[in-house]
Amino acid sequence: MAVGNIYVIAAIAVIGGGLxxxxxxxxxxxxxTDAYLCYFQQGPLKPDENGVLTCSGPTADVQGGITxxxxxxxWLGALVSGFLSDIFGRKTSIQIGSVIWCIGSIIICASQNIPMLIVGRVINGFSVGICSAQVPVYISELAPPTKRGRLVxxxxxxxxxxxxxxxxxSYGTSYIDGTAAFxxxxxxxxxxxxxxxxxxMILPESPRWLARKDRWEECMSVLTLVHGKGDPTAPFVIREYEEIKNMCEFERNNADVSYLELIKPNMINRTHVGVFTQIWSQLTGMNVMMYYITYVFAMAGLEGNNLLVSSSIQYVINVVMTVPAIIWVDRWGRRPTLLLGAAGMLAFLFANGGLMASYGHPAPPGGLDGIEQQSWIVRGPPSKAVIACTYLFxxxxxxxxxxVSWVYPPELxxxxxxxxxxxxxTSSNWAFNFALAYFVPPAFVNIQWKVYIIFGVFCTAMFIHVFFMFPETAGKTLEDVEGIFTNPMGIKYVGTPAWETKNERGRAAMLERTGYDGDEEKRAEAVEEAAPKNTRAL
Known part of the structure; x- marks a missing residue:
């Protein structure tokens, strides 16, 4: 028997994000860490600030390639996932991704050299591409409109x-001697x-994928399980089933299914919005903080145990500050959240760039501690301000x-x-993730603090782009969102400028409770559908 609680379903599925x-x-x-730097050392040992020969690990270019x-x-896994998902289903494609991850992890764990490490990371990445693309689709196709943002x-x-x-x-194992540390x-x-x-294995398949495969009884069973609490006559279940059925019929009569369709005139606008949502999420500069935070904090004067502990604080902040978004993103809406986020990030990026330019200076040739990526030095109160701005970013x-970068694209x-x-x-996300992971270590070597200015400019551009081009999707069923871009079933939103689209959470909540959106005729139908259940209750 499959699990029907939507929160349990989401909690299990998003383990794919944990990968x-x-x-x-x-x-x-x-x-x-010394274990990593010495095992994957390239070239001769380099002297640190005190002249002691130390391991410097891979060169900046090679470390960028490893990362x-x-x-x-x-990137490749995300593209392939579209075919896997359409053929085998959302659920099975996620399971395929989990098997591939185990294969990649075995190779990484057994790595004898840099090429083997890279191969293992590519395989792991293939798995992450599948799961990161299809988990949001799976959850969005099961979730009710008022909870979709929270769950995705x-x-x-x-x-x-x-x-x-x-x-x-990793911090704990860094105290172990030898290669066991990594x-x-x-x-x-x-x-x-x-x-x-x-x-x-215990979760249901997406009802919308089942409908696409003409497995209507299973589609109805999943809707009943997840949204009707076992009652197939629940108004919201009936309405969801009819909307899915009508949309499937419309799509079969009007379109084929291929990647080429995504660049056709009736689809190109939403494709560009979805793709740029993922691209901008990478161009925020968050990868600098996630992948290379130890470089940044080392340049700010932290070292040894303090370096790792201070770096870990940002991960705690990341966990804690995601919670308000999960709870309230459906109430806030997608547009305001993205706009305020872009504004806040650009402020802290420019602040960091300014602090490093004004109060810092270049590191000695070869970088701090012989690591060339650590190419800039800032000390004293300005270094504390750099760390604070990093945490706030x-x-x-x-x-x-x-x-929101995961919530928004599947809705479009x-x-x-x-x-x-x-x-x-999602493949666009990974393409830019790849470029930035490779670009940042050499960028720290060559342009130093200017890295922050580049990402600040990107955040400014994304603010403008979101304001003029990204419509609000919160509070609408997935079938209603279609009406923002086309008019398949007489939906009223088409033609509305992005900045005028509104969050319709109140209407969505009414739909979930009663199966109608304010129209009295629909209300009567909903009440009639629900009558057998009410009679039984009496």
Missing amino acids: FGFDISSMSAIIN AAMPGGS GLQQWAITWGIMIMFYI RIPWGLQMIPAILLFFGM VAVYAISWGP FPLRVRGKANALC
Whole structure:
């Protein structure tokens, strides 16, 4: 018997997000440890500030390549996930991703050299690409409109938990001598994937995917289980079933299903919005904080145990500050959350750039402690301000772009292309994740503090873009969202400018309670449908 509680369903599914988080901090917590630096040392040892020969690990370019291997594989995995999801279903495609993750983790754990490490990270990335693309689709197709943002936002929360847990595991194992310091955390990465694989077995399939496959009885059973508490005559169940049925009929009569459809005139606008949601989430500069935070804090004067502990604080902030977004994002709406997030992040990025430019100076040739990526030095009160602005930046991202970048794209697309469309959007995320993971270490070497200015400019651009082009989708059923871009069933939103679209949470709440949206005729129908249940209750 499948689980019908939507919160339990989401809690299990978003373990797929935890895989991404585990991978991020399994690298960020390790790249500054002696065990990692010495095992993957390239070239001769380099002297630190005191002239002592130390391991400096891979070069900046190679370290960028190691880090970027995961998002590179994720880009391909996200694209492939669209086909897997449409053929095998949302649920099965997520399970496939969890198996691939275990294979990649075994290779990473056993890595004997840099090429083997890169291959393992590419395979892990392929898994993350599948799960990160299809988990939001799966949850959005099961969730009611008033809770959809909260539930899909759990994906980001799972990512933050994965980052924090793996960072502290890696921090603890850093005290172990030898390669076990990094092999243990890399091996433990398999645990959430195993939990995800077996957990998905007790969850239902997406009712909208079942409808696309003409499995209508199963579709109705899932809707009854999740939304009707076992009552197939519940008004909201009936209304959801009819909307799904009408949309499927419309789509079959009017369109084919391929990636090419996403660039056709009637689809290109929402495709560009979904793709740029994911691109902008990467261009915020959050990857600088996640992957390379130890470099930033080392340049601000932290070292040894203080460096790792201070770096870990941002992961705690990330977890805690994601919670308000999960609770209230459906009430706040997507647009205000994205706009305020962009404004807050650009302020702290420009502040950090200004502080480092005004109060810092270049590090000695070869970088601090012989690590060339640590190319700038800022000390005293300005260094504390840099750390504070970094924490505040993470807090703003966690409450805004972090969760909404996963919530928003799946809501934009019609059922027939939702799997492929979200795969394309997520692949854009990973393409830019790859580019930035590779770009940042050499950027710290070559342009130093100007890295912050570049990301501040990106945040300014995304604020303008969101204001003029991103419509509000909160409070609407997935079928209603279609009416923002087309007019398949006489829905009223089409043609409304993005900045005039509104959050319709109140209307959505009424739909969930009564199965109608204010129209008296629909109300009468809803009451009649619910009558047998009410009679039984009496």
